[in-house]
Amino acid sequence: MRVARRLRIRGKAGFAVLVALALTAAWGGLSLGLAEEAAKSKGALEKVFPSSNKCKRCHERVFEEWETSPLSRSIHSPVFRASLDEYLAFSGGKEKALCFRCHAPHVGEYPEQAQLFVAQVQSGDPAIDGVGCAQCHLIKQVDRTSHPPVPKYEAGKTLFGPYKDFVQNLAHQSQDLELFRKSDLCLNCHQSVPSAANLGKANDLLGGWESSKTAKSGKECQTCHMPEQVGESANGENKRKVANHTFPGRVGKLxxxxxxxxxxxxxxxxxxxxxxxxxxxxxxxxxxxxxxxxxxxxxxxxxxxxxxxxxxxxxxxxxxxxxxxxxxxxxxxxxxxxxxxxxxxxxxxxxxxxxxxxxxxxxxxxxxxxxxxxxxxxxxxxxxxxxxxxxxxxxxxxxxxxxxxxxxxxxxxx
Ligand code: HEC
Ligand code: HEC
Ligand code: HEC
Ligand code: HEC
Ligand code: HEC
Structure with missing residues (x-):
């Protein structure tokens, strides 16, 4: 089961088999048309990394904020499309997954599917998410010893988040992780780019942020880029402290x-x-x-x-x-x-x-x-x-x- 191993699924075993079967079917089915194949693979991806639309039903506020953020369009912009093509021409089609490592990070769980991601981008209207809800909320751990740091996903029905005192719901289990209040989660995509590894120290995109006064005073990326507000974390739940998901940066008052x-x-x-x-x-x-x-x-x-x-x-x-x-x-x-x-x-x-x-x-x-x-x-x-x-x-x-x-x-x- 090469696929299942690569997927690193530690959650529900049955779940893994299902995904593996769907992927094998997509490859093995020589009689399938290309479009059908793509649709099947896409379906398999979405079993593990559900589309953000699926979360909208209960997390309308978060969804609407995220939708206006650059993160929701991380593989959609004409500039990304044009630069991906420049990259592919330069690399001669090798390491097709490289740009997606951060722009659609679930590619790391499906290295064999890199061409599907490329095709989605080249279509001009990708139906898959780039950095959607699950692409962050299924991260269980970030390994800071490698550069750039590597996220470890745990596929399953448990979504990780900031709350210890979460309310139960019928769609998923919840688990609090300190990681979600820490910069480590963000550094995984924002610290350096693997494509510029030969630049050595100059590939530190944040320029030694750890020694800034701000970092030393205990602030994290979230303090400024996911500012705290009060609102509904899920539709109809009591108002509580929530985090703004518009990711203010070039856009917004920050x-x-x-x-x-x-x-x-x-x-x-x-x-x-x-x-x-x-x-x-x-x-x-x-x-x-x-x-x-x-x-x-x-x-x-x-x-x-x-x-x-x-x-x-x-x-x-x-x-x-x-x-x-x-x-x-x-x-x-x-x-x-x-x-x-x-x-x-x-x-x-x-x-x-x-x-x-x-x-x-x-x-x-x-x-x-x-x-x-x-x-x-x-x-x-x-x-x-x-x-x-x-x-x-x-x-x-x-x-x-x-x-x-x-x-x-x-x-x-x-
Ligand atoms: C899986 C990779 C990934 C993770 C994890 C991630 N980001 Fe990003 N982030 C991106 C990508 C890719 C973009 C660029 C999207 C675009 O413009 O196409 C981006 C854009 C942004 C922007 C907008 C920048 C601008 O120029 O306006 C902000 C702000 C931001 N991220 C903050 C964060 C914070 C805070 C965290 C941690 C809570 C985080 N990101 C975690 C990949 C990631
Ligand atoms: C290590 C993570 C990482 C990798 C790998 C990566 N990017 Fe990015 N990319 C980001 C982040 C984070 C941003 C947002 C940066 C900001 O706003 O300062 C971004 C922004 C961009 C943007 C500007 C936003 C937009 O959509 O117009 C383009 C274009 C882009 N990346 C193209 C690429 C290409 C092409 C590759 C592969 C050669 C690549 N990236 C690889 C993390 C990454
Ligand atoms: C059937 C409704 C429903 C759906 C669908 C749903 N959620 Fe939730 N979710 C909830 C409720 C209710 C809570 C609890 C909120 C609270 O405690 O304030 C919650 C909590 C969370 C939390 C916080 C967990 C914690 O412990 O910090 C995260 C993160 C989350 N959901 C992400 C998602 C994502 C991502 C999706 C889509 C894949 C999703 N949810 C789909 C209802 C739902
Ligand atoms: C004290 C507040 C603060 C903290 C903490 C902070 N930033 Fe920023 N960040 C800013 C401001 C202000 C800007 C520049 C103006 C803007 O783009 O909104 C900015 C800009 C950015 C941009 C867009 C810059 C560009 O070149 O396109 C990204 C991406 C970003 N920050 C990521 C991060 C990450 C990742 C962390 C954690 C390691 C972090 N920030 C911590 C305040 C902060
Ligand atoms: C770039 C990573 C990232 C993406 C993408 C992302 N989140 Fe979050 N989310 C976080 C982080 C980090 C926190 C905790 C922030 C804090 O408490 O400082 C959080 C908090 C939450 C919470 C609890 C607080 C609140 O604001 O309600 C919910 C629920 C949630 N996210 C759901 C979602 C849903 C649904 C989506 C997609 C529409 C999504 N998230 C997209 C990183 C992300």
Whole structure:
């Protein structure tokens, strides 16, 4: 029973056999059409990792929050589709499961089914979940000794969660695990990417978050990214402390807590200078730099007479990678070297100065400073591919910057 062993099912034995049979049928049934085969395999997957839709019936609040989060679309975006294809072309079809290790982690339980996952993504409208409810709530343990850390799933009818005093229900058993209140659960996908293993220390996406003041004060990823609120954990149950499942990050109000921008100006005759102090309040790297094109940009604009822009400049926080041939690459799976690293380190303060000619014919000028996530970047063919893949074309959200924080000051002139 190769399948059953690979599935590492320690729960109900009968359950395992059922899954194994379904998988064997899908392979063995040479008379089955490809579509039918795929449907059968998909059905087998969903016996162990039920679709999030199944949880909606009783966990409507959580489901609706999760549905708006990037996690619910972890294998659906045109950018993911285009970059998966770049990866597959680069790897020559080897290690097809690699990207799914985090984007649809149940692939680890079905390595033989990697092509099914690829086909689901390439269809443009995957019917399987990427990071759905079960993909987190069936994790029993996270092994932090390997890099990236490895999750251990326990398939069965028991769902793991944060409550000791859970209410019984007819759909599943519950078990509390400390893991669900700990960063370890998240580090498993957020600490480093296996595809960039040859980058060594530079593959620490969070930049030594453990030594940040925040981590030392006992905060976990959940404190900020799954903030506590009061609500129904399951439909009709008493209100209690619950965790927000919208996973605020690039989306949501958390952004406003990312950094403080202080602006100082000095004018000496026809020369002016603006000093911007960027204080990152984020306890890990900003950006976390996966995918490799992730960048945060500081823009400074000076507006003089009639609010006309007289000067503009920027600083870019991110990494520049080189591939094995020494050429710059936008893909971390091709990267062998870091050429430049300007990522904001955990809780770092960075001072930037900008010099420009004092605006003329005006009694004051405006300084506008903003920090934002840059849009996707990369080779033209890759960007065209994203545009072609997206139902929104050039309007795809990936092409839009996302504002983080802004400051504006008016500077009177003598
Ligand atoms: C199974 C892998 C996996 C686990 C476990 C996981 N994440 Fe993620 N997370 C992802 C992936 C993949 C994305 C990107 C989804 C996308 O945008 O396509 C993501 C996105 C996010 C985002 C949005 C980032 C942004 O740019 O807006 C936040 C916030 C986040 N995760 C927080 C967490 C926290 C907190 C935990 C632990 C409770 C956690 N994640 C556990 C895989 C995971
Ligand atoms: C170790 C876990 C892990 C692996 C492996 C991984 N990713 Fe990701 N990926 C993430 C996380 C976490 C995020 C969200 C990061 C953030 O917002 O800072 C993400 C975000 C992304 C995004 C941006 C979000 C989106 O959907 O547009 C793309 C594209 C992406 N990954 C592509 C890939 C590709 C292609 C591979 C395989 C070569 C891959 N990833 C492998 C964890 C992983
Ligand atoms: C028939 C209704 C029902 C369905 C379907 C259901 N649940 Fe639950 N679930 C509950 C109830 C009721 C609780 C108890 C809530 C409480 O104690 O406040 C619960 C608790 C939980 C908990 C907390 C366990 C703990 O000890 O911390 C998690 C996690 C959970 N469910 C996940 C899921 C997931 C994932 C699915 C889909 C695969 C799902 N549930 C489907 C009713 C359901
Ligand atoms: C990225 C991992 C992840 C995903 C995906 C995820 N959860 Fe959770 N969930 C957690 C963590 C971590 C906690 C505990 C947070 C805490 O207490 O700080 C939690 C708590 C819960 C709880 C108890 C608290 C509450 O908010 O009600 C329920 C019920 C639950 N999840 C159900 C679900 C369901 C249903 C889905 C899918 C719609 C889902 N979860 C998706 C990680 C996840
Ligand atoms: C003190 C609050 C805090 C804690 C704790 C925290 N973060 Fe963040 N995180 C932020 C802020 C603020 C941002 C930047 C603004 C934003 O994207 O919302 C951010 C951004 C992110 C992003 C998106 C960044 C990008 O480059 O796309 C991810 C992913 C993320 N955090 C994951 C984590 C993980 C994993 C942990 C635990 C190891 C964690 N965070 C702990 C506050 C926190």
């Amino acid at each position: 952004r406003q807590e990312a950094a403080k921008l202080d602006v100082e100006t000095a004018v000496k005759g026809d020369q002016a200078r603006v000093t911007v102090t960027v204080r990152s309040l984020v306890p890990h790297s900003l950006p976390t730099t996966h995918p490799a094109w992730a960048r945060v940009v500081l823009d400074v604009t000076i507006k003089g007479k009639n609010l006309k822009t007289v000067f503009a400049d920027q600083r870019v926080y991110g990494r520049v990678f080189a591939d094995a041939k020494g050429q710059k690459t936008a893909f971390d799976f091709m990267a062998t070297k870091v050429l430049e690293d300007t990522v904001l380190k955990p809780e770092e303060t960075r001072v930037e100065t900008f010099a420009f000619p004092t605006p003329k014919d005006t009694r004051s000028f405006d300084v506008e400073v903003s920090l934002s996530y840059a849009p996707v970047s990369g080779p033209p063919a890759f960007l065209q591919r994203i545009e072609a893949e997206s139902s929104k074309g050039a309007q795809d959200p990936a092409f839009q910057p996302i504002a983080i924080v802004k400051r504006a000051v008016n500077v009177p002139l003598p």
